[in-house]
Amino acid sequence: MESRLCSILLAAALLSGCSWFHRGDKHPQQVVVEDPGAEPTIVEPQVNRRVVKTPKIKATDFELGGYFGAMSIQDFGTNPVYGIRAAYHVTEDFFLEGFLGRSKAGQSSLEETFPAITVLSNSGRHFTYYDLDVGYNVLPGEVFLGRGRAFNTALYVIVGIGDVKFADQDQFALNFGVGTRILITDWLALHLDVRDHVFEDNLFGVDENVHNIEGTVSLTTFF
Amino acid sequence: MRRLLWLILLSQTLYMGIAHAAKRPLLQLVVTAPYLEMHSGPGRGFPVIYVIGRDEIVTVLYSRTDWYKVRAPHGEEGWARRTDLSTTLLADGEPAPIPPYPDFSSHHWELGAGYGVYNRQNLVTAYADYSMTESLDVEGVLQQALGTLDNRVIATIGLRHTFIPEWKWFSPTAGLGGGYQHIVDKVPPAPLENSNEMAYVSLGARGFITRRFMWRADWRHYDVFNHLNVYEDLEEWKVAFAVFF
Numbered sequence: 001m002e003s004r005l006c007s008i009l010l011a012a013a014l015l016s017g018c019s020w021f022h023r024g025d026k027h028p029q030q031v032v033v034e035d036p037g038a039e040p041t042i043v044e045p046q047v048n049r050r051v052v053k054t055p056k057i058k059a060t061d062f063e064l065g066g067y068f069g070a071m072s073i074q075d076f077g078t079n080p081v082y083g084i085r086a087a088y089h090v091t092e093d094f095f096l097e098g099f100l101g102r103s104k105a106g107q108s109s110l111e112e113t114f115p116a117i118t119v120l121s122n123s124g125r126h127f128t129y130y131d132l133d134v135g136y137n138v139l140p141g142e143v144f145l146g147r148g149r150a151f152n153t154a155l156y157v158i159v160g161i162g163d164v165k166f167a168d169q170d171q172f173a174l175n176f177g178v179g180t181r182i183l184i185t186d187w188l189a190l191h192l193d194v195r196d197h198v199f200e201d202n203l204f205g206v207d208e209n210v211h212n213i214e215g216t217v218s219l220t221t222f223f
Numbered sequence: 224m225r226r227l228l229w230l231i232l233l234s235q236t237l238y239m240g241i242a243h244a245a246k247r248p249l250l251q252l253v254v255t256a257p258y259l260e261m262h263s264g265p266g267r268g269f270p271v272i273y274v275i276g277r278d279e280i281v282t283v284l285y286s287r288t289d290w291y292k293v294r295a296p297h298g299e300e301g302w303a304r305r306t307d308l309s310t311t312l313l314a315d316g317e318p319a320p321i322p323p324y325p326d327f328s329s330h331h332w333e334l335g336a337g338y339g340v341y342n343r344q345n346l347v348t349a350y351a352d353y354s355m356t357e358s359l360d361v362e363g364v365l366q367q368a369l370g371t372l373d374n375r376v377i378a379t380i381g382l383r384h385t386f387i388p389e390w391k392w393f394s395p396t397a398g399l400g401g402g403y404q405h406i407v408d409k410v411p412p413a414p415l416e417n418s419n420e421m422a423y424v425s426l427g428a429r430g431f432i433t434r435r436f437m438w439r440a441d442w443r444h445y446d447v448f449n450h451l452n453v454y455e456d457l458e459e460w461k462v463a464f465a466v467f468f
Contacts, residue, residue, distance in 0.1 A: 052315075054250065054313065054320055055247065055248040055249055055250045056250075056320075057250055057283050057285060057286050057291065057320075058247075058284075058285040058286070059285070059286045059287070060285050060286065060287050061286075061287060061288060088466065089287065089288050090288065090434070090435055090436065090466055091288050091289065091434055091435075092266045092267065092288050092289060092290065096466065132336045132347065132349065134464065137266075140264065140268055140269070141268070142263065142269070150263070152263070152264040152265075152269070154266075161345075161347050162347060163367055163369060169374075169409055170367075170374045170407070170409075171369060172344075172345035172347070172369035186285075186292060222287070
């Protein structure tokens, strides 16, 4: 009995001794070996990179507008004229411009003297034209309104070619003129123009160059 | 046309409102030269009315030809020259995005108009041209020939080859294409056909003038396709001034 008790105690002592020797394995110590070539760990931001968009500069080289005025159609009196105009300003000196206009001829002196004679039909009295012109700003400058206001201006000349439809026939026409542009604001301009449309005509039986001079007031917008 | 005129006047009125209402972001630049001159108008003769100092911010409002409407830090406004403004920088130090003049040898678009003679008639011509490569272009032409016997409207489209595009001032060209002419009779007898399809070959030249201006000269030989069983051909020459983009 006594020897059995001794062997149990001895076995318990051995088991506890073994467990004491293995006590270090219960929580093994971690050894971290750092890789010298690896990137250091950094915090990645969760914010997207902002794309900065450079604002574009708006160009205002085009000009569009309408005009009213009076046109002296040779032999047919002075009559109202109206039309539209569009320009592209290439440099500070030169611009390209197109006109599309219309007037209606009155009575010729022959028709006034002899009312029985009709030189033109009703549709033939329409004077419709288009022009393609080159313009040059001859005298740029400023005009002053009182003490506190100044407006930029330019005196310009234009020359070009185009078509005139008169007496129901299209004619090749030369076109030249002079005008002044007054900029009320940077994008709104007032024009005063005098232009001549010259073409060859034989309405009265003789070939002649006819001059048709118009004076107009225009309002245009730059965009 | 009277309706068109009213439409334009109405659109001008609307544009006034839009121009004031539009609040688009504006480009801001830093002056790096000792100073930036502001003129009272977009031209070399207008007097200098204000200067913006180095390291100050200039706001660009819009451009007209080679001039830029700018605003100084304290609100003064004036016009700065393109060459002066191109010396400024963006806030991050990058060069200012002032576009240079389009390069003539690699431009893409041309718009031009000119005078010529077509079948011994005066010719008013306008054209648009797109460069696919430095030497090969597609051109569309709309023109009106005005004569004593008849008037004609001619529309053509074709290809044009520039032989030596690196020759800036004078470079020969050749082209071919097809088109259409419409004849409006002026004096009897009336033409037997009022409209024809046509094909053409052309020889010509082009050259640079200055900035965005260029010139073109062309000679064309047209073969007219008719149903009259006769051979009909026409000749045309013209000179044109154009703007390139």
